[in-house]
Amino acid sequence: MTSVTVALPPHLRTLAGVSGNVAVEVPAEPCIADVLDALEASYPVLRGTIRDHGTLQRRAFMRFFACEEDLSHEPPDTPVPAPVVAGRDVFRVVGAIAGG
Amino acid sequence: MAQVRVLVGTRKGAFLLTSDGSRDGWKVDGPHFGGWEIYHVKGSPADPDRLYASQSSGWAGQVVQRSDDGGRSWEAVGNEFAYAGTPGTHQWYDGTPHPWEFARVWHFEPSPHDPDTVFAGVEDAGLFRSTDGGGSWEELDALRNHSTGQSWQPGAGGLCLHTILIDPANTDRMYVAISAAGAFRTDDAGKSWQPINKGLRSPYLPDEDAEVGHCVHNLAFHPSRPDTVFMQKHWDVLRTDDAGEQWSEISGDLPSDFGFPIAVDSNDPDTLFVVPIKSDLEHYPPEGKLRVARSRTGGNEWELLTNGLPQKDCYVNVLRDAMAVDALDPCGVYFGTTGGDVYASPDGGDSWKPIVEHLPSVLSVEVQTLP
Numbered sequence: 257m258t259s260v261t262v263a264l265p266p267h268l269r270t271l272a273g274v275s276g277n278v279a280v281e282v283p284a285e286p287c288i289a290d291v292l293d294a295l296e297a298s299y300p301v302l303r304g305t306i307r308d309h310g311t312l313q314r315r316a317f318m319r320f321f322a323c324e325e326d327l328s329h330e331p332p333d334t335p336v337p338a339p340v341v342a343g344r345d346v347f348r349v350v351g352a353i354a355g356g
Numbered sequence: 357m358a359q360v361r362v363l364v365g366t367r368k369g370a371f372l373l374t375s376d377g378s379r380d381g382w383k384v385d386g387p388h389f390g391g392w393e394i395y396h397v398k399g400s401p402a403d404p405d406r407l408y409a410s411q412s413s414g415w416a417g418q419v420v421q422r423s424d425d426g427g428r429s430w431e432a433v434g435n436e437f438a439y440a441g442t443p444g445t446h447q448w449y450d451g452t453p454h455p456w457e458f459a460r461v462w463h464f465e466p467s468p469h470d471p472d473t474v475f476a477g478v479e480d481a482g483l484f485r486s487t488d489g490g491g492s493w494e495e496l497d498a499l500r501n502h503s504t505g506q507s508w509q510p511g512a513g514g515l516c517l518h519t520i521l522i523d524p525a526n527t528d529r530m531y532v533a534i535s536a537a538g539a540f541r542t543d544d545a546g547k548s549w550q551p552i553n554k555g556l557r558s559p560y561l562p563d564e565d566a567e568v569g570h571c572v573h574n575l576a577f578h579p580s581r582p583d584t585v586f587m588q589k590h591w592d593v594l595r596t597d598d599a600g601e602q603w604s605e606i607s608g609d610l611p612s613d614f615g616f617p618i619a620v621d622s623n624d625p626d627t628l629f630v631v632p633i634k635s636d637l638e639h640y641p642p643e644g645k646l647r648v649a650r651s652r653t654g655g656n657e658w659e660l661l662t663n664g665l666p667q668k669d670c671y672v673n674v675l676r677d678a679m680a681v682d683a684l685d686p687c688g689v690y691f692g693t694t695g696g697d698v699y700a701s702p703d704g705g706d707s708w709k710p711i712v713e714h715l716p717s718v719l720s721v722e723v724q725t726l727p
Contacts, residue, residue: 315416
């Protein structure tokens, strides 16, 4: 197991009851789904807010960024970038700019 | 002395307003869930400290909040609203089939007798029930699977189940309303449903008195007379005295019979309130005058209540779930506007004043009368 740091958008930080980034335990060589699974296991209140309950598809206005790359459209089994696993960057869950 | 608690849902959070029975001075508590859309907050008749709030956003979807201490603290509970079976399709705006997709909870209706049992009316139109205080939700799918379900089309606000009335003396009987499918009734606790739209006429339909397709905006009844139900339709105000078997129009001398909410005086089942709105294209009051219309005769004859309400340059709307009454005598009447004001009348509508101003746009108003 290893630890990655996740940055949440403000509304979800409030919902989860955290004030900053959160660390979650994931398998070695984690994929995107591993990070989201671990996040939801640690903070069950986030279930359904980032991914749909049933399909586990990303909600349309939630985006995943890391290492200056947009991972939002990558398959869930896409490996998390090495700098995130090494602790040199964070996995960002970002609310898209929408609605003015 | 009794207390009154007004539960206000807005575009950017929930607010709780409290007063003693004089309903004169008000304490404002909030925002709760700041920045989120709060479509509805409602308390359990069986335990007024138990509140349910529908919290949602276009980004993060639906969250359900529950309070067990009258809104001092909240806990997020179950937010999984999975349609039963393979949901199939309803009609989209252009008439093509569209998959049933959950969007949000429009309305919570707690059981009259059990604080842990609560019904949720959702978009796309469906009725869900929780028997564990909101922890988990099960669809009462006989409604959505009614033979007409595939023909239901959304109104401008979406295909939403927005009104739920439960007969307190016989909880197997419920009424619901869906925009734009119409009104439905169950007599067996949701195992089966029948459309109850006879007497409704909607010129925007190819068949103006069709079985379904009517844009019913709101229903209300007095709990002591559950066979008599009042309706504010897209256009027209109507009543039924036989549990929806036949409706008759009671718009009478209203300046406009378009509107959203309808409410019944808690002390008189023949006194009702609506807020006339100019038209479906102009969602604001006629002549820029915010007036509540009151009928003391069960409809047809209306008086326009203006004392304390803005009578010049007022162009707000009052949405379907944004008017409610308390249980005191004389009856208190409350409504919130899209301009962020909540008005109250402690004397059955004779006089009004804003009890809070400059909130975000008001989506819903509910009232609890506390011992």
